[in-house]
Amino acid sequence: MPGPRSGLTAFWRDLDPGVRDRLLLGSCGQRHLLDAARVALSIDSPLAPSLVLASLAENPLDGALAAEILSAPGLLSALPEPALPLLTALSARWTRPEDVTAYEELAAGRDLAALRRFLESRLDRESNLFWLNQAVSLALFENDQDWLAASLARPLPSALAPALEALRGQAAFLRGDFGTAEVHYVSAAILGPSILLRRGLCRKAWGDKAGALGMFLDCLGDAPWHATAALLASEASGNGSRAPAPIPGSLVVLLYSWNKAAELDATLAALFASDLGGARVLALDNGSTDATGEVLAAWAERVGERLSRVDLPVNVGAAAARNWLAALPEVRAADFALYLDDDAEVPPDWLGRLGAAVAQWPDASAWGCRVVDHAGPWRIQAADLHPVLPEPPDPLRPDEFRLSDLHIQDLDMGQFTYARPCVSVTGCCHLFRSATLARSGGFSLHLSPSQYDDVEHDLRLARSGGFAVYQGLLAVRHRKRTGAAGRTSRAEHGNALGNKFKMQAMHPRAEMEAMVRADRDCLLDDLLVRLAALPAPNKEHP
Incomplete structure (x- = not known):
């Protein structure tokens, strides 16, 4: 992979415009990364596997995406072999219900208490990662640490550990426990270079500027397409935005x-x-x-x-x-x-x-x-x-x-x-x-x-x-x-x-x-x- 400076600039200059225009917006957000991956797949770009894995890291309980990856042998063969057990476990335990109308109506009404009761009842009746993913996503959105911990503590196969560790890392970050968050993210490393970015964000949050910069640069070394890592590395290295200054005038x-x-x-x-x-x-x-x-x-x-x-x-x-x-x-x-x-x-x-x-x-x-x-x-x-x-x-x-x-x-x-x-x-x-x-x-x-x-x-x-x-x-x-x-x-x-x-x-x-x-x-x-x-x-x- 290209290194920093001339290698990275050459990489971005040579990148396919359809992929580049998307990644210039940033390298986070599952829907966004999947859109970039779709374009990369359409032109048989070698970036496609890395982009797909990064999109899974954004939502690590997405069994539907795992099933799609498993059904694409060319894509699967380019991913790290340790990711296979996780993808298999995600796909095996994920089923989209035939009728989600009741859930969608509750979500549209923004009644969070009713949503929680609904999801808890589904999880108590069936072992389906679809409902667990909805519960975890809602608990993260509300930063409900107790519900999140209880959801992630449900009996699950050990193969799902990297996904659960990534989610525990995000939960720890949201409660301000940045050191614990990074420990969890270390255990989720098979989800790809985006985990290095999140480790860098943990270090940045606790004030380790040099450590954060190192992580952002490591992320770029593994994924030169990671514009968000580049932006954050630039800020951490002192080459980004300037120090606070007064508005120059009335x-x-x-x-x-x-x-x-x-x-x-x-x-x-x-x-x-x-x-x-x-x-x-x-x-x-x-x-x-x-x-x-x-x-x-x-x-x-x-x-x-x-x-x-x-x-x-x-x-x-x-x-x-x-x-x-x-x-x-x-x-x-x-x-x-x-x-x-x-x-x-x-x-x-x-x-x-x-x-x-x-x-x-x-x-x-x-x-x-x-x-x-x-x-x-x-x-x-x-x-x-x-x-x-x-x-x-x-x-x-x-x-x-x-x-x-x-x-x-x-x-x-x-x-x-x-x-x-x-x-x-x-x-x-x-x-x-x-x-x-x-x-x-x-x-x-x-x-x-x-x-x-x-x-x-x-x-x-x-x-x-x-x-x-x-x-x-x-x-x-x-x-x-x-x-x-x-x-x-x-x-x-x-x-x-x-x-x-x-x-x-x-x-x-x-x-x-x-x-x-x-x-x-x-x-x-x-x-x-x-x-x-x-x-x-x-x-x-x-």
């Missing part, structure tokens, strides 16, 4: 809120507890009928002129509220404007992290960050976003596209703690130069009252040659409601779906193809620079 932080008094109060508390430097805060009350006005008045009394407010008699929607704020004289006069959701909470050094991204990519059109679930910060809501086009295009929906979603295919272990260019960042925390906002044409009122107006604005900037920057070293916690409180009405769901189709119609296929090409070329250039600067690997790690 800044106005912009909030707009409708009937979220409690959430807004918490957002303002975190905001004014952070290092704002000389930034001012401007909040728009979007026709609220709850205690939002009282919250703003109380904070204005506490912080004085650092907080200004705008009151509207009715809710004009997100896009119009953004445009209203951007048009205010004090915002136009500032060097930078930053939109922050009224239910987002920032850490103390957030502006320094964004300032580092501005210093590294001063010509960007927008800057954003990693956004995590406030109630479960191991769940990522948004990371770097890149457009993905269906291949071939759907004749009935020729303008269809989606945004990359690797970040929601797994839990946060630090895989996305890097900074790099992208096409879009979440509007939850969205930094612009005020001059960019003034000439962008504003956020589209066609996408009122909300949903996709921030993405569409980034797409318009990309269409004109701009780009966004994702600062993954900054995590903002978002109070996105979950469970029954998170359900949307049919009208809200319909509006979001309609806005998605409208956004797609505003950016036709030919335009998006050019945007995707420019984005992937940018990602490749960024990766090649990082790879060329990496140190040689050090194989002294157990």
